[in-house]
Amino acid sequence: xxxxxxxxxxxxxxxxxxxxxxxxxxxxxxxxxxxxxxxxxxxxxxxxxxxxxxxxxxxxxxxxxxxxxxxxxxxxxxxxxxxxxxxxxxxxxxxxxxxxxxxxxxxxxxxxxxxxxxxxxxxxxxxxxxxxxxxxxxxxxxxxxxxxxxxxxxxxxxxxxxxxxxxxxxxxxxxxxxxxxxxxxxxxxxxxxxxxxxxxxxxxxxxxxxxxxxxxxxxxxxxxxxxxxxxxxxxxxxxxxxxxxxxxxxxxxxxxxxxxxxxxxxxxxxxxxxxxxxxxxxxxxxxxxxxxxxxxxxxxxxxxxxxxxxxxxxxxxxxxxxxxxxxxxxxxxxxxxxxxxxxxxxxxxxxxxxxxxxxxxxxxxxxxxxxxxxxxxxxxxxxxxxxxxxxxxxxxxxxxxxxxxxxxxxxxxxxxxxxxxxxxxxxxxx
Ligand code: SDX
Numbered sequence: 001x002x003x004x005x006x007x008x009x010x011x012x013x014x015x016x017x018x019x020x021x022x023x024x025x026x027x028x029x030x031x032x033x034x035x036x037x038x039x040x041x042x043x044x045x046x047x048x049x050x051x052x053x054x055x056x057x058x059x060x061x062x063x064x065x066x067x068x069x070x071x072x073x074x075x076x077x078x079x080x081x082x083x084x085x086x087x088x089x090x091x092x093x094x095x096x097x098x099x100x101x102x103x104x105x106x107x108x109x110x111x112x113x114x115x116x117x118x119x120x121x122x123x124x125x126x127x128x129x130x131x132x133x134x135x136x137x138x139x140x141x142x143x144x145x146x147x148x149x150x151x152x153x154x155x156x157x158x159x160x161x162x163x164x165x166x167x168x169x170x171x172x173x174x175x176x177x178x179x180x181x182x183x184x185x186x187x188x189x190x191x192x193x194x195x196x197x198x199x200x201x202x203x204x205x206x207x208x209x210x211x212x213x214x215x216x217x218x219x220x221x222x223x224x225x226x227x228x229x230x231x232x233x234x235x236x237x238x239x240x241x242x243x244x245x246x247x248x249x250x251x252x253x254x255x256x257x258x259x260x261x262x263x264x265x266x267x268x269x270x271x272x273x274x275x276x277x278x279x280x281x282x283x284x285x286x287x288x289x290x291x292x293x294x295x296x297x298x299x300x301x302x303x304x305x306x307x308x309x310x311x312x313x314x315x316x317x318x319x320x321x322x323x324x325x326x327x328x329x330x331x332x333x334x335x336x337x338x339x340x341x342x343x344x345x346x347x348x349x350x351x352x353x354x355x356x357x358x359x360x361x362x363x364x365x366x367x368x369x370x371x372x373x374x375x376x377x378x379x380x381x382x383x384x385x386x387x388x389x390x391x392x393x394x395x396x397x398x399x400x401x402x403x404x405x406x407x408x409x410x411x412x413x414x415x416x417x418x419x420x421x422x423x424x425x426x427x428x429x430x
Contacts, residue, residue: 007031009040016040027061043414049234050309055242055405059092059397060233064310069317071231072096080320085226085390086110086196089168092231092397107196113169114190114199116177117147124181133178133385134263140174141167142256152250154403163251164396171255171392172196175385176203182381197223200389205377217331218376221324225372228317228365229387231394233310237262241395242402246411251399258395259388265304268391270366271383274305275339275374284345291346295355303350305367307359317365325372332375340371 009017017039020032030053033044046052061070069076072091079088083097090098090106098106123140145152148166151159177187180203188203198214201222206212232238241258245251262268281290294303308315329335347363350356366387373383402408 005029009036024056025058027063037414043416045416048309049239054234054239054411055402056407057233057398057401058095059401060231060394062233062310064308064312067311067313067316069232076228076316077320080224080227083227084196085223085230088227088230089393092393093164093400109165110169110196111190111192113166114173114192116144116170116173120144120147120174121177121187124177127181129182129184131182133175133182133382134259134269134388136178136181137174137385137388138256138260138263140178141171141259142253144170144252145250145256148252154245154248154250160251160400160403164393164400167251167255167392167396171389172200173203175382175389176200178385179204179379179382182379195219197226201376215331218328221328221331221372222376224320224324225369225386226390228320229369229390231391231397234398236264236267237391238395238398241399243411245399245402246408248410251396254399255392255395258391262388262391263384268366268384268387270304270364271370271373271387272380274343274366275370275380275383277304278339278342278346278371281342281346284342287342287346287349291349291353291355295353303346303356303361305363305370306350306356307361308364311362311364312360314362315364318363318367321365321368321372322363325368325375328372328375334375337371337375339374343368343371 005021007019007021008015009019017036019036022030022032024030037043044052059072061073062068071079071088072095074091074097079091083091086107087097087103089110090096090102120140120143123143124136127136127139144166148163151162153159173190180187186208188206188208190199190203194202194214197219201214201219202212234242237258240261241254244254244257249257265273277290281287290301290303293299293301294306325340326335329337329340334340347367351362355361369387370380370383373386374380378386
């Protein structure tokens, strides 16, 4: 919506450009700078996009100062409490929570697409058994592009819908296959009588030699973890998916680009890095040493699981993740898990430290997720793949919104050039 206000760019008494101000349904207004270069010959400069809105979106809203996270207007706390992950998938993709009939149909579609083409299993054989699961995910999810030539016309809503269902359905199967391959166990096929999370836990943790009896408390905990990871506005991996999709690349390739970006330790790789950090700290007596390292400008060490580009208050997901942690550890009688007690003490000390208070560094979604996943029996090197499993629906929702956006065009940022000025190649003496 265009706000009657105008931002006028002046050079002394000369007006260089008048820029419209746009107002959303909630949150900060934006200055529409699309005409800036044409009218002034200048670009905006915003490395890291701290002050840049890259698009219009109606999917997720974050208020970093208040620690608010809404999916399609619903608070994350209420969704985590009252909904299942598949209900949240329907919400993110379609804009509304499903009624009973819609949920039944959506669940049926997802269930009917959980198997992968049997030839896809051949891709795993090309990887070393000790390859990082995220490296395998990039390879195998990318390979899905080679199996669905008949439904890759991104201009048709039907093709976009079936691609969304296939990705939501098959990514858990592929994540479980990555784990089974890395430990030399046979792949477990999906079972249609199981729920989405029961199915994943069975493919991930069961073997052909035993029956799998899902623990409902753990199933509910993992379902909630997927809800907490489902979407998060224009974060790095979602922006990567949008940029890849803006060229017209197929959805499987775009989601693969998102997986690659998520892998970074500053982003989705942080949950794995938190557990590695806690194991390195080892004992509460060593916490001050690591807090000092995190505060030392000359030390590249950062307190993993702390800080966030947007949240300058508590990440609401971290609060919910800590509650889930308590539930899982109590259910498994692991409430004295050393790592959890270490994390609680690290959080307490950090939150009382001026450095973290001044810089508004609070625990983020990754701080406790690793401990819960560890307690659920998920290997540490699989944590980011689990994050990708939850975020796949958010990536697809944003990809679909971008394709349908009438303002959509290929993303092509410019730069502030600081290289050599025009010069001639020295002619070599004959
Ligand atoms: C996710 O964007 C999203 O929405 C992401 C995500 C999602 O759901 O998609 O929420 C998921 O990626 C969560 C973040 C996971 N990453 C980590 O936990 C890694 C540790 N955190 C940091 O690397 C950092 O906090 C970032 C990357 C998360 C945010 O970095 P910013 O916004 O670029 O902030 P910054 O690096 O400019 O830090 C501001 C200051 C700096 O000090 P000064 O230069 O001002 O002196 O705070 C310091 C930083 O050195 N700082 C930290 C710190 N994080 C920031 N110091 C110690 N430990 C930390 N963790």
